[in-house]
Amino acid sequence: MTDEYIESVFLRAQRxxxxxxxxxxxxxxxxxxxxxxxxxxxxxDIYILFKNLSELFPYKSSFDxxxxxxxxxxxxxxxxxxxxxxxxxINANYQDIGGATIIVYASSTILxxxxxxxxxxxxxxxxxxxxxxxxxxxxxxxxxxxxxxEGSPSNEFAQINYTTGLVTVNYPFGAGETLWIExxxx
Amino acid sequence: MAITAHxxxxxxxxxxxxxxxxxxxxxxxxxYTNRTLTILDSEDEELPDYPNPNSFSFxxxxxxxxxxxxxxxxxALSITMVLTPTVVDPSSVYTVTEQVATNxxxxxxxxxxxxxxxIDQDLTGLSGVQAQGDSIDxxxxxxxxxxxxxYGSLVGxxxxxxxxxxxxxxxxx
Numbered sequence: 001m002t003d004e005y006i007e008s009v010f011l012r013a014q015r016x017x018x019x020x021x022x023x024x025x026x027x028x029x030x031x032x033x034x035x036x037x038x039x040x041x042x043x044x045d046i047y048i049l050f051k052n053l054s055e056l057f058p059y060k061s062s063f064d065x066x067x068x069x070x071x072x073x074x075x076x077x078x079x080x081x082x083x084x085x086x087x088x089x090i091n092a093n094y095q096d097i098g099g100a101t102i103i104v105y106a107s108s109t110i111l112x113x114x115x116x117x118x119x120x121x122x123x124x125x126x127x128x129x130x131x132x133x134x135x136x137x138x139x140x141x142x143x144x145x146x147x148x149x150e151g152s153p154s155n156e157f158a159q160i161n162y163t164t165g166l167v168t169v170n171y172p173f174g175a176g177e178t179l180w181i182e183x184x185x186x
Numbered sequence: 187m188a189i190t191a192h193x194x195x196x197x198x199x200x201x202x203x204x205x206x207x208x209x210x211x212x213x214x215x216x217x218y219t220n221r222t223l224t225i226l227d228s229e230d231e232e233l234p235d236y237p238n239p240n241s242f243s244f245x246x247x248x249x250x251x252x253x254x255x256x257x258x259x260x261x262a263l264s265i266t267m268v269l270t271p272t273v274v275d276p277s278s279v280y281t282v283t284e285q286v287a288t289n290x291x292x293x294x295x296x297x298x299x300x301x302x303x304x305i306d307q308d309l310t311g312l313s314g315v316q317a318q319g320d321s322i323d324x325x326x327x328x329x330x331x332x333x334x335x336x337y338g339s340l341v342g343x344x345x346x347x348x349x350x351x352x353x354x355x356x357x358x359x
Contacts, residue, residue, distance in 0.1 A: 041318065048321045052296045055289075062199025063297065065305045072304040 001067045006057065009070055009077070013050040016080040017043055042076060049073040118173040125173075127165045187215040188277035193267045193284055201290035202257045206265055208242070208250040213269075216278065218244060220270040223252055228262040228344035242267065259351045260291040262331065262343035287331035287343040295354035296324050312357055320357060324350045 020043040024036060053060075053069060060066040118125045159168045194207045206223060222239035225232060232238045235256055242252050254263075262285070269280040299321050302309050309317055327350030334342030 041315075044318050044322060048296065048318065048325065049300060051325055052293060052300060052321075055293050056199075056297060059199030065301050068305050069297075069300055072300075 001070060003057075006053075006060075006070055009074055010050060010054050012077045013046050013073055016046055016077040017050070019080055020046075042079060046073065046076050046080075049076070120174060121172050123170070123172045124166055124168045127167060187212050188275050189213055189216055189269075190279040191267055191269050191282040193265065193282055195263075195265060195284055195286045197288060197290050199290075201260070201288075201294050202255060204254040204257065204261075204263070204286075204288055206242075206252040206254065206267070208247075208252075208267060210269070210282075216275065217272040218269050219272055220268075221247075222268050222270075224266040224268070225254065226264045226266075228340035230264075239268070257288070257291075260288045260331070260347040262287045262335065262340040262347060264340060285335050285338070285340060285343075287335045287340075287347060289328045289331065289347075292324050292328045292331075292347065292350040292354070295350070296321050298354075299357070320353050324353050327353070 020039050024039060049069060158170060189210055189212050192210045194209050196205050221242045221244055223242045224238045225236050225240060227233060236254060264283060264285050266283040271280060299317050303317050327346045330346035331343040334346055
């Protein structure tokens with residue numbers, strides 16, 4: 001697990017905390033106390049992991065389970081994205097917070113990450129890193145969770161070609177939109 | 187060239203150790219007959235294995251790093267380095283004091299809780315909610331210890347560290 005990948009997880013964790021606070025502030029959550037409680041609980045877990053792992057980052061080689069806890073933090077961020085996808089139609093303003101990010105998981109074991117900014121107006125981007133891998137999950141911003149199952153590298157939101165590394169999304173990239181890919185190195 | 191004494195206090199992954207580094211700029215522009223460290227805890231007491239003043243001679247410590255070992259919990263410390271010049275330059279500053287609150291034990295405590303929760307999935311005698319609350323409380327005490335140092339209160343810093351350590355000690359993970 002590279003330093004760059006871990007640092008990207010820290011950024012993602014901060015974004016997830018922001019998403020939760022924003023969502024809670026949007027009032028509707030008070031109508032669903034179970035959701036409110038669950039989100040607050042999740043946010044605190046993310047904060048604790050983010051705070052502790054970032055503090056220990058310089059000494060991470062001293063901890064056998066450091067990388068495993070980083071992946072726990074990733075999974076919690078994924079849960080936030082999944083929740084946000086579920087409720088994305090309720091607060092349109094919320095789309096602005098993280099809508100510029102797409103994250104593509106090329107393996108259940110995440111070892112590398114790459115971030116690019118595709119050309120505005122295009123709908124495709126080629127990741128050489130993807131060639132020969134098997135993507136399992138993709139995320140597009142706060143609004144849409146894409147899940148590529150093994151052997152079915154497409155859904156209604158995007159397609160992925162493991163032979164060419166081409167990712168095709170269902171609507172064009174916006175200005176400054178960032179495309180993330182997380183993949184396994186061999 | 188006039189010098190101004192300077193030290194940096196640091197830790198690594200090992201919470202039992204604190205490193206004091208003499209990183210005085212242009213230190214070699216003068217010569218010295220001695221260098222010492224005075225290490226005091228929050229009660230102005232010396233540490234058991236480090237009677238003051240501790241020798242930090244240039245001959246014995248050519249790498250300019252002094253290691254305080256054997257810590258059993260985080261401590262609020264006041265560390266003073268004194269350089270004794272061969273010839274005093276009136277424009278030089280030969281003494282420096284740094285106050286610090288170490289946090290590695292509290293950080294380790296938080297880490298251990300997360301490991302028990304998420305990796306080992308074995309929180310004996312502690313619910314998930316309690317573990318989360320304890321983790322945040324420890325982090326708050328970390329922050330409190332640093333804030334107390336900023337206000338110049340090593341007693342306040344040590345109190346915060348003790349509260350955090352008490353939370354860790356009271357857990358059965």
